[in-house]
Amino acid sequence: MELSGGEILIQYLKDEGVEYVFGYPGGAVLHIYDAIYGQEDVKHVLVRHEQAATHAADGYARATGKPGVVLVTSGPGATNAITGIATAYMDSIPMVIITGQVPSPVIGSDAFQEVDAVGITRPCVKHNFLVKDLSKLAETLKKAFYIATTGRPGPVVVDIPKDVTDPAIKIPYSYPKNVSMRSYNPVVKGHPVQIKRAVETIFSAKRPMIYSGGGVVLSGASNELTEFTRLIGSPITNTLMGLGAYPATDKQFVGMLGMHGTYEANMSMHECDVLIAIGARFDDRVTGKLEQFCPTAKIIHIDVDPASISKTVRVDIPIVGDVKLVLQDMLKIMNASDKKLDQEALQKWWAQIDEWRSKDCLAFDRGSELIKPQSVIETLYQVTNGDAFVTSDVGQHQMWAAQFYKFDQPNRWINSGGLGTMGFGLPAAMGVKLAYPDAHVACVTGEASIQMCIQELSTCLQYRLPIKIVNLNNRYLGMVRQWQEFFYEGRYSMSYMDALPDFVKLAEAYGHVGMRIEKPSDVEAAMKEAFAMKDRLVFLDFITDQTENVYPMIEAGKGHHEMHLSSERELA
Amino acid sequence: MRHIISILMENEAGALSRVAGLFSARAYNIESLTVAPTEDPSLSRMTIVTTGSEEIIEQITKQLNKLVDVVKLMDLTEGEHIERELAMVKLNTNGRYREEFKRLADIFRGNIIDVTDSTYTVELTGTDEKIDAFIKAIDSQYILEVVRTGVSGIARGERRLSL
Ligand SMILES: Cc1cc2nc3c(=O)[nH]c(=O)nc-3n(C[C@H](O)[C@H](O)[C@H](O)COP(=O)(O)OP(=O)(O)OC[C@H]3O[C@@H](n4cnc5c(N)ncnc54)[C@H](O)[C@@H]3O)c2cc1C
Ligand SMILES: Cc1ncc(C[n+]2csc(CCOP(=O)(O)OP(=O)(O)O)c2C)c(N)n1
Ligand SMILES: [Mg+2]
Numbered sequence: 001m002e003l004s005g006g007e008i009l010i011q012y013l014k015d016e017g018v019e020y021v022f023g024y025p026g027g028a029v030l031h032i033y034d035a036i037y038g039q040e041d042v043k044h045v046l047v048r049h050e051q052a053a054t055h056a057a058d059g060y061a062r063a064t065g066k067p068g069v070v071l072v073t074s075g076p077g078a079t080n081a082i083t084g085i086a087t088a089y090m091d092s093i094p095m096v097i098i099t100g101q102v103p104s105p106v107i108g109s110d111a112f113q114e115v116d117a118v119g120i121t122r123p124c125v126k127h128n129f130l131v132k133d134l135s136k137l138a139e140t141l142k143k144a145f146y147i148a149t150t151g152r153p154g155p156v157v158v159d160i161p162k163d164v165t166d167p168a169i170k171i172p173y174s175y176p177k178n179v180s181m182r183s184y185n186p187v188v189k190g191h192p193v194q195i196k197r198a199v200e201t202i203f204s205a206k207r208p209m210i211y212s213g214g215g216v217v218l219s220g221a222s223n224e225l226t227e228f229t230r231l232i233g234s235p236i237t238n239t240l241m242g243l244g245a246y247p248a249t250d251k252q253f254v255g256m257l258g259m260h261g262t263y264e265a266n267m268s269m270h271e272c273d274v275l276i277a278i279g280a281r282f283d284d285r286v287t288g289k290l291e292q293f294c295p296t297a298k299i300i301h302i303d304v305d306p307a308s309i310s311k312t313v314r315v316d317i318p319i320v321g322d323v324k325l326v327l328q329d330m331l332k333i334m335n336a337s338d339k340k341l342d343q344e345a346l347q348k349w350w351a352q353i354d355e356w357r358s359k360d361c362l363a364f365d366r367g368s369e370l371i372k373p374q375s376v377i378e379t380l381y382q383v384t385n386g387d388a389f390v391t392s393d394v395g396q397h398q399m400w401a402a403q404f405y406k407f408d409q410p411n412r413w414i415n416s417g418g419l420g421t422m423g424f425g426l427p428a429a430m431g432v433k434l435a436y437p438d439a440h441v442a443c444v445t446g447e448a449s450i451q452m453c454i455q456e457l458s459t460c461l462q463y464r465l466p467i468k469i470v471n472l473n474n475r476y477l478g479m480v481r482q483w484q485e486f487f488y489e490g491r492y493s494m495s496y497m498d499a500l501p502d503f504v505k506l507a508e509a510y511g512h513v514g515m516r517i518e519k520p521s522d523v524e525a526a527m528k529e530a531f532a533m534k535d536r537l538v539f540l541d542f543i544t545d546q547t548e549n550v551y552p553m554i555e556a557g558k559g560h561h562e563m564h565l566s567s568e569r570e571l572a
Numbered sequence: 573m574r575h576i577i578s579i580l581m582e583n584e585a586g587a588l589s590r591v592a593g594l595f596s597a598r599a600y601n602i603e604s605l606t607v608a609p610t611e612d613p614s615l616s617r618m619t620i621v622t623t624g625s626e627e628i629i630e631q632i633t634k635q636l637n638k639l640v641d642v643v644k645l646m647d648l649t650e651g652e653h654i655e656r657e658l659a660m661v662k663l664n665t666n667g668r669y670r671e672e673f674k675r676l677a678d679i680f681r682g683n684i685i686d687v688t689d690s691t692y693t694v695e696l697t698g699t700d701e702k703i704d705a706f707i708k709a710i711d712s713q714y715i716l717e718v719v720r721t722g723v724s725g726i727a728r729g730e731r732r733l734s735l
Contacts, residue, residue, distance in 0.1 A: 118586060119586075119589070122586075122589065122590065122593055123593060123597050126640070127640040130585070130586070147640060181640070182643055182735070183581070183582055183640060183641055183642060183643040184640050305638070306634050306637070306638075307631065307634035307635050307637075307638050310627070310630065311631060314627075
């Protein structure tokens with residue numbers, strides 16, 4: 001089969017099994033868009049801003065586990081995509097981003113819409129390529145997908161100069177079945193000696209604790225994690241990125257940990273004697289003050305990226321490998337062994353945990369005249385039977401969604417944790433809805449975040465994406481306001497959101513349904529009505545209590561045992 | 573602690589900037605960096621001299637290994653090794669020290685590789701300490717120019733960095 005570069009790209013994506021490409025055309029990619037024209041195999045979704053293309057592909061990837069694919073033009077197309085590439089990079093999301101480039105002969109001459117895409121993306125990609133030669137195109141795409149999806153996943157950029165996609169130049173194409181790279185061979189199988197040491201340490205534990213993260217979701221190892229946790233009988237906490245990997249409604253789950261984690265999760269971290277870290281990277285939002293992190297624990301760490309191990313916290317038993325395979329190996333040994341954990345010690349440990357639990361650290365005022373943001377999330381949880389895909393933006397609303405929506409399945413909670421990118425929620429929800437058209441998809445957002453990619457309401461109309469937008473409208477950059485209240489004596493510098501649009505009219509202007517909800521008693525009915533409108537996007541604008549803060553809270557740089565429970569209930 | 577890290581990497585455009593970018597992005601120290609193709613033209617060999625605590629060095633080696641273009645890596649300082657640097661030093665010989673500089677070059681086993689009425693250019697190989705010592709031994713007002721290649725190194729005995 002003789003194809004041009006543009007045709008090879010599209011044919012390759014089809015052969016790779018790519019369902020959707022999220023993109024935006026421009027000069028450098030016109031040949032490629034001509035190859036897209038009139039074919040149905042790879043569906044192109046036209047966004048309204050390249051940032052949204054990357055977030056939508058990212059949302060698709062997080063929900064399906066398959067790589068998200070983006071196509072943008074050179075120069076401003078590439079720079080607009082950077083925020084989304086960096087977002088995916090920080091959370092280890094597999095994506096392939098195709099950027100158009102000016103023709104090879106003029107590279108480096110400050111040509112029209114030229115930007116050094118390989119240079120500018122280098123610090124926020126797993127790898128990137130400049131395709132200089134048409135004969136290398138298919139092979140390079142193969143490498144890009146391979147690198148993006150294996151080991152610790154991440155975004156890979158493929159920069160393609162316009163002459164490489166020239167329709168007049170055709171070469172034979174066949175899908176490259178194999179790829180091998182001498183310089184890239186991620187270790188996925190855990191070392192048996194380390195695994196044995198880990199199992200022995202676990203059997204000797206009196207106060208075991210499991211801390212698992214996004215790596216479990218990325219590895220598709222929820223079942224193994226659940227079996228492992230039940231076998232040990234220990235408490236388990238998830239990071240913000242790991243939510244759903246272990247069922248949140250299970251009694252062994254003690255909630256999220258870290259800065260806005262539960263009292264019981266953080267105290268269990270502080271007091272445990274064996275910590276099993278699984279696909280989590282000891283982020284500063286999680287560890288707090290490093291000197292006080294898990295002071296009495298032996299630490300086991302399973303991670304596919306050796307660089308994640310002992311990066312901030314030194315661990316005692318490192319295991320490099322894929323979570324799924326390592327847990328399977330551990331389960332095999334543990335199931336075959338007649339050893340057991342000290343059950344009496346475990347009982348005492350649980351008694352202690354139950355005492356921490358009894359503080360009810362997520363309690364909030366249920367009798368308020370104003371809509372409490374937490375109650376909106378609770379209602380969302382009830383109305384969707386806990387079965388929705390929930391994307392979110394960044395801020396207080398994100399934390400409340402994480403705390404109050406009990407995810408029982410992985411790949412359901414979709415948010416930007418590492419980079420914390422406002423504007424992520426709506427486009428991410430588009431990617432999710434395209435992947436799962438029959439599922440409930442909600443975007444929990446704030447009146448500030450939603451405005452960072454609001455233009456995508458237009459994309460949602462074009463592709464008929466009936467997302468439900470749950471806007472927790474507190475007229476503040478709430479998370480910023482909270483820090484200013486706590487640490488800047490209430491000097492609310494630039495955190496008030498003035499001159500807000502009428503979101504109901506705005507939704508209507510884009511051809512959707514808008515609702516404003518101002519009374520607590522209307523929350524449930526509005527939510528039900530919105531979700532009953534199966535084929536309409538509904539923008540639910542909840543006017544919430546402006547002064548509400550996210551609790552519990554550990555101040556940056558404090559230890560897990562130094563939490564604020566609420567404004568009345570101070571340091572624990 | 574000072575470490576000498578040797579890397580074999582794909583001889584691709586941009587490979588050098590990935591390493592340099594890694595060091596600046598993660599605020600690692602870099603004392604010198606040398607790079608050239610090997611006997612296998614598809615591979616370059618890079619030698620990096622860096623300093624940091626053991627934890628930092630561990631992170632540096634892990635992060636370097638993680639770069640997709642890096643094929644193999646060795647911390648030379650973990651075992652016996654030989655290190656060499658080449659320097660060319662241009663000296664002002666106007667005045668009475670011409671003889672003295674010649675003697676000094678001999679003591680350091682340097683070669684005078686260029687001579688004019690008013691200058692000597694001395695070529696010197698050795699450890700970076702030796703080169704430092706030579707430069708220190710000369711009154712700085714007579715030093716016109718110093719060019720150093722940065723350190724490269726090789727492990728002693730059987731230990732080697734190759735595919
Ligand atoms: C406003 C705000 C507040 C936040 N507050 C909190 C908070 O209170 N608590 C909290 O937990 N987070 C919080 N975060 C998120 C935080 O910034 C980090 O993003 C998060 O803690 C990282 O989660 P993780 O450790 O699971 O790592 P991830 O970023 O999910 O990384 C996954 C790890 O798993 C490894 N991995 C990937 N694939 C595999 C595999 N197949 N096998 C083995 N290992 C694998 C990777 O190498 C990596 O080390 C907050 C973020 C924001 C924006
Ligand atoms: C692109 C971007 N800019 C700035 C920030 C810093 N920031 C974090 S939360 C926040 C406020 C978000 O306000 P809103 O969306 O209304 O959410 P709320 O906290 O009020 O729930 C800001 C400005 C960010 N995370 N991302
Ligand atoms: Mg707000």
